[in-house]
Amino acid sequence: MVSLICTLQDHRDDVNWCAFSPTLLATCSADKTVRIYNTQDFSEVPYSPLSGHGYGVHCCCFSACGQYLASCSTDGSTVVWSTDTGEIEAVLEHPGRNPVRVCAFSPDSSHLVSGASDGTLGLWDFRTKTLHRTGAVNDTTMVACSFTPCGQMFVTGSTYGDLRLWDLDMNQLHAEKNTHDLGVTCCCFGPKILSGSGTVQFRLASCGQDSTLKIWTVSRSNTGSCKMQLLHTLTGQSAPVLSCAFSADGQLLVSGSVDKTVTVYDASQGTLLYTLNQHERYVTACAFSPSTPLFATGSMDKTVNIWRVEDGHSGHVETATFSCEGRKLLCHSRLLVSDWSEEDVGAWLCEEGLQALVENFKANNIDGAELISLTKETLASELNIESVGLRSKVLRKVEELKAGCVCTGVPDEYLCPITRELMKDPVIAADGYSYEREAIESWIATKNRSSPMTNLPLQTTLLTPNRTLKMAIGRWRTSQ
Known part of the structure; x- marks a missing residue:
């Protein structure tokens, strides 16, 4: 059974990527921000959103220990953030400053790879934050990347439709051409290392514009030769498949599609277990938690859905009903802020983790028009909010709301x-x-x-x- 446990709707534009650490969820968007949530209750951490990019953010990933988060953008950079403070630790400028479409940490966090729209790759020594090696595939855009569980190789996928395997010296070990007609959109390795008869094997999933999700065996022999073998071609979705991810134990595989569906498969058998239909637009991102039976899906509908996988495969999907603690999608988002009622303002306060102020705002008849005209003085003198930090947080959230509402509903x-x-x-x-x-x-x-x-x-x-x-x-x- 799969249950929808909450919906996050903080982004103001398409959600492009989701990533989990053991305790945090990161999401990034075309709205130029990265948002961070605690996985215990999916409340946003105090320093979120992260706003260091000049253009839309395409991808984000956590280091193995969860201490660092990397995000890459159309602005040509990969930014490294501290997850303790939200401060920028480093800005890695991609060679040529072309838009960076994908980034990925190695399992031991010793390396970080970034891929750009001109087909170039940058392999960074993460300890020193310096460029270790560069590589390129001509006439294509790098859109997918994943390290093997051993961390000694990584695979890239491009709009050309190929999957290429590289070592840490940027030697190309294998190229599998025409894996997805019209281009690869995402790829990811399963978590397990399989050994036997002088070879090491890994499971790899890839998806593409051909509306398929594929599972491969990637093998490397003790002589260094590599090969890929197709195990399953999964056709549970009717439009291009944009994202895929393995569960922490490698038993499940989730994917998101242009047809607005999320599918969950048994990764070993290649059988469809669930089809989920809660998103309103293309599903662009998906990620499993490494520590809990949860996965997240992001969409061009600007939302992130959080799902729980229960034991058993009944095929039944439940949708949980949440109050303000659950951050459910609310109808007030379709209105101009100035048209909000007092109830809409109360719902917004709940969404922003300010539910303690709901009764205070209601007692003072704060509607949308009043909300966007609040000042530090009125919060202190009229609403009697004594905490300087709380007043600052309210004003910051109101400014974010005013900035975002300009583009709400804009053609x-x-x-x-x-x-x-x-x-x-x-x-x-x-x-x-x-x-x-x-x-x-x-x-x-x-x-x-x-x-x-x-x-x-x-x-x-x-x-x-x-x-x-x-x-x-x-x-x-x-x-x-």
Whole structure:
């Protein structure tokens, strides 16, 4: 049995990745933030969200001990964070400063690999935070990476559709071509090392644009030769499969798809156990907890669902009903903040871990319009909140809300593809897409004149004002 135990809806844009440590869950988004939650009750830690990236965050991963978190972004960097304080420990600039699409720690956290949109790889010595080796696959984008359980090799997947196995000196040990038609989207190794008859074997899962999830055996002999053998092709989803992850014991395999479903398989037999339908848009991310029977799924609906796997395989799916402690998806998110009722404000306080203030706000008739006009003085004098720290937290959450609500319900074509913010001065670039002028000018100045949308060279840096779009945005703003 699989039960949905809570839904997190703090991100303001697509959720791109989820990762667990033994005690924390990290999620990252196109909204340029990384958010961290305690896995005991899925409350957000005090220093969350992490806001060190300039553009959308594609991937995040924990070191083995959970002391560090790495996140990578369109801004061309991989940022290393302390999970104790939320402070930045290091910024690893990818060679060429191209958008970094994926990053992964080795099991012993001695290495970190990052893969970029131009097909380059950076292998970092994590202890010294220095670049150890580089590699590349031409004419493709690196979108997937996973280390073997022994930590001596890693596999990469690309939009070209191939899976490649590398050692720590960036020697390519094996290339499996055309594994997924139209491209690989994700790959991950199972947790176990299988040995026998002079070889070491690993289980590898991969998924792709061909709507399949595949399970492979990756073998390396004592002579150093490597090979891959396909064990199962899983077809439980009807559209491209965007993410996959093994459970901590290697017995289950979960995947998320463009068809909005999450599927759970018996990894040994390749049999479908559950199909979950609680997301409203593409399921882009999934991850199992290493210490509890939980997994998380992230989606373009801006939510993260937390699921519990119970003993037995009845095929039954339950959805738990939660009060404010469970962080359920609420209807107030569809309204402008200024239109919120007092009840909507109370629900928002619960979502933000401020449920102790609900009765106080209700007694003072704080609705949405009152909420966004709160000041430090009114919190102290009118609402009688004595704690300076609590007043600061309320104001910080209100500022986040005001910043995020600008883009709530905004037609996607009004958002800059780079910043994912409402455009004020839209311009058309040589690739035919419209961007915020300041964002695309900054991109061109630092990104070697490649298109943010296609990664192809821009034939010219000439930008044409998109006056039609600007007027449409103006009319939309007036209507709001």
